[in-house]
Amino acid sequence: MMTTPHPGEPRPTPDQPAxxxxxxxxxxxxxxxxxxxxxxxxxxxKRLELPDAEWRRVSRKLIAVEFISEGAGLVLVTAAVVFVAxxxxxxxxxxxxxxxxxxxxxxxxxxxxxxxxxxxxLRADDLLFRRGIMWQRFVAVPYGRMQLVDINRGPLSRAxxxxxxxxxxxxxxxxxxxxxxxxxxxxxxxxxLVAVAxxxxxxx
Numbered sequence: 001m002m003t004t005p006h007p008g009e010p011r012p013t014p015d016q017p018a019x020x021x022x023x024x025x026x027x028x029x030x031x032x033x034x035x036x037x038x039x040x041x042x043x044x045x046k047r048l049e050l051p052d053a054e055w056r057r058v059s060r061k062l063i064a065v066e067f068i069s070e071g072a073g074l075v076l077v078t079a080a081v082v083f084v085a086x087x088x089x090x091x092x093x094x095x096x097x098x099x100x101x102x103x104x105x106x107x108x109x110x111x112x113x114x115x116x117x118x119x120x121x122l123r124a125d126d127l128l129f130r131r132g133i134m135w136q137r138f139v140a141v142p143y144g145r146m147q148l149v150d151i152n153r154g155p156l157s158r159a160x161x162x163x164x165x166x167x168x169x170x171x172x173x174x175x176x177x178x179x180x181x182x183x184x185x186x187x188x189x190x191x192x193l194v195a196v197a198x199x200x201x202x203x204x
Contacts, residue, residue, distance in 0.1 A: 055119040055130075061160045062180025066111045068156060074104050120178055127167070127193065129176045139176050144200035145169045149190045153183070165189060 148168035
């Protein structure tokens with residue numbers, strides 16, 4: 001059965017086949033942060049089994065650690081200001097101290113939101129790290145470029161069962177420190193990243 005083209009529609013010639021309709025991909029599927037694209041390991045038929053591709057947040061205990069650190073710093077500064085004001089009679093020092101105290105309290109109010117903004121994602125070829133509220137930072141650390149994965153535990157972090165995971169690469173701009181990870185998660189992530197980085201460097 002012959003189909004009559006609509007007026008104004010170009011007619012296909014014998015040497016030029018009719019155009020096929022384009023298949024459109026929804027924009028949300030292309031821009032979704034949880035979409036994992038196939039990397040060299042998958043294209044070669046050797047798929048890397050990842051725990052998941054979701055954003056993982058740090059422990060909420062880090063909020064308490066930050067509050068204690070900020071409070072301890074404010075107490076030390078207050079004690080120093082009181083000592084200087086009483087010994088040398090520097091009454092003017094209360095004005096800069098008041099400004100410092102106000103700024104410290106405002107910064108402390110944003111601690112919970114700032115901690116919730118920290119997260120990381122395990123993707124096919126790299127680890128994606130994010131942090132920040134107004135000025136957000138996203139860093140992608142390729143597995144094959146990781147030279148050292150280090151775990152640090154301060155006295156306060158150890159008291160809450162937390163650890164900091166640090167990635168060292170050839171470029172200083174891609175250095176990442178993930179604060180406030182539970183110790184078991186930090187150790188498991190370290191072992192996983194070391195194994196993946198070694199396999200990428202050897203081409204397995």
